[in-house]
Amino acid sequence: MKSENKNNTMPLCQPERPIPAPPMLRFSPTAWAKLLFLRDQGDTEVTGFAIAAAEDLLLVEDICLVPQTCMSASVAMDDQAVADFFDEQVDRGLKPGQFARIWVHTHPGNWSQPSSIDEETFWRVFGRTDWAVMFILARGGQNYARLQFHVGPGGDMDIPISVDYRRPFAASNHQAWKEEYLAGVHQEVLVMPREVNAAGSLAKQGHAVPFGADADWFDWQMELFGDPDDFQEFQHAVKP
Numbered sequence: 001m002k003s004e005n006k007n008n009t010m011p012l013c014q015p016e017r018p019i020p021a022p023p024m025l026r027f028s029p030t031a032w033a034k035l036l037f038l039r040d041q042g043d044t045e046v047t048g049f050a051i052a053a054a055e056d057l058l059l060v061e062d063i064c065l066v067p068q069t070c071m072s073a074s075v076a077m078d079d080q081a082v083a084d085f086f087d088e089q090v091d092r093g094l095k096p097g098q099f100a101r102i103w104v105h106t107h108p109g110n111w112s113q114p115s116s117i118d119e120e121t122f123w124r125v126f127g128r129t130d131w132a133v134m135f136i137l138a139r140g141g142q143n144y145a146r147l148q149f150h151v152g153p154g155g156d157m158d159i160p161i162s163v164d165y166r167r168p169f170a171a172s173n174h175q176a177w178k179e180e181y182l183a184g185v186h187q188e189v190l191v192m193p194r195e196v197n198a199a200g201s202l203a204k205q206g207h208a209v210p211f212g213a214d215a216d217w218f219d220w221q222m223e224l225f226g227d228p229d230d231f232q233e234f235q236h237a238v239k240p
């Protein structure tokens, strides 16, 4: 009996199978270079979908932009363009898990945490998927990646990222990336309150304008500052 116990060196509490490594969002060097290139083309956010490897859904092999309206602190994708993009990927033979699960966007400053608008967008666009990732890359280099599950009990976890050099990867193609950027990104110029009448008109036409720049802003401005001339005096007074 004693010799049998001697051979049994594994403690009873040790798991029989090794614990799997926590998930990590990985980028091919080409996809990472393209994302940096797109991020630095303008002063606004840009947004797109990651294309993942068929056999590894957290390995990003490309970043695809869809037509979008970008401002310094937010971005809006064209719904029809997103639908067209999904159709194109299906026609290419890709599965939704490869092109419709990882949402990528950039922040022009140093802050990579998601805004309330980001959270709302993530939930609205990806909330019905089985799983999804929100990835944010700030111009300063900070990044944020969250893997979220919408099946079973659900849940989410922040995950690390890396650039994976272990596989073969394509060369950079700045010309093609630039063309994709120019074709997809429409920059919306923020209208300042001084141009309140123009801003109100733009808002009515469906353009994105900053908070307070729509037609109601004029009434609000009058309430706060009285006559518009007084408001302009106030603006001059607070200018650095």
Ligand SMILES: [Zn+2]
Residues within 6 Å of the ligand: 105, 106, 107, 113, 114, 115, 118, 136
């Ligand atoms: Zn954001």
